[in-house]
Amino acid sequence: MKLLRMKPGHGEVVLAEGDVAVPEQERELIEAFRRELDAGMWAAVPTQAPGGRREAELVKSFAEVPRDAERVIFFPRAAGGAPAALR
């Protein structure tokens, strides 16, 4: 499993990578996961439905991440946005 984070001026960066079946690696993944959530990021797991449909699932804890997920993508939380001149 890979934990990725979107980053301005860079694209995604790999925060952590490991096998959830290996306790030590899972612990590292959990720590990295918590750090990002504590930093106010949203976490999403891209998924594929049987019909080929793609979507994402927002997760709020590592326990919610499917065990077979290949990656979790962190991105800054949404905020209502509009140019200052329009506000």
Add this chain to the structure above:
Amino acid sequence: MGLALGTAAVVLVVLLWELARPTLKRGLARGVELWAASRRGSAPAGYDPGRERRAEQRARALLRSCVTEHEWAMYRDLGFLRVWGGLGDRARGANAAYAYLIYPHKPIVAYVPETGELLNEYCVAFPDHSKPYGSSRLPDSDDVLAKWMGLTADERRLVGEANMHLPGRQVDPDRVRRDLVRLGRWERELSRSPAAPPAPSPRDNVRAA
């Protein structure tokens, strides 16, 4: 006499200081602000076109790996993504009651696929306050992917976080209408092409109960 004049002078100075203090304080704060802004503007972490281009290439690859082939082709060819609405009385998919157009760093536009009527603009951003290179703005394709993930994962939450406006607030309605015409033409051409990436059928898009 001297003592009285001295006391009066001290009182006068104190009074003048009290009167001038707010103005001086504001001026000083403004000066500090301008100085900080000029420092930020000349910081080495400023805009670097090469770095931004590489970031956008990475973001495009990530977006491509998350969406369907059909959606990727739509974004590549037209510059926006369509996401079917999932909160209406009809299931998400080609028969959905409404859909969204996702543009990079522009509001999400909701519309009625059957009529082309524009419904709302949802102004939403994903600012990264850590500003790793001096900007809080994600690459274009990361912004699109963040909106796509938000809408497909938890449409109600994303829409709830956004500022809702009537169409035309930030995105030119004529442009959106033209984009809808382009999208229709593009999908027709794609369906006639033998090597077309598979378009999602309504059944494929039906949200799992």
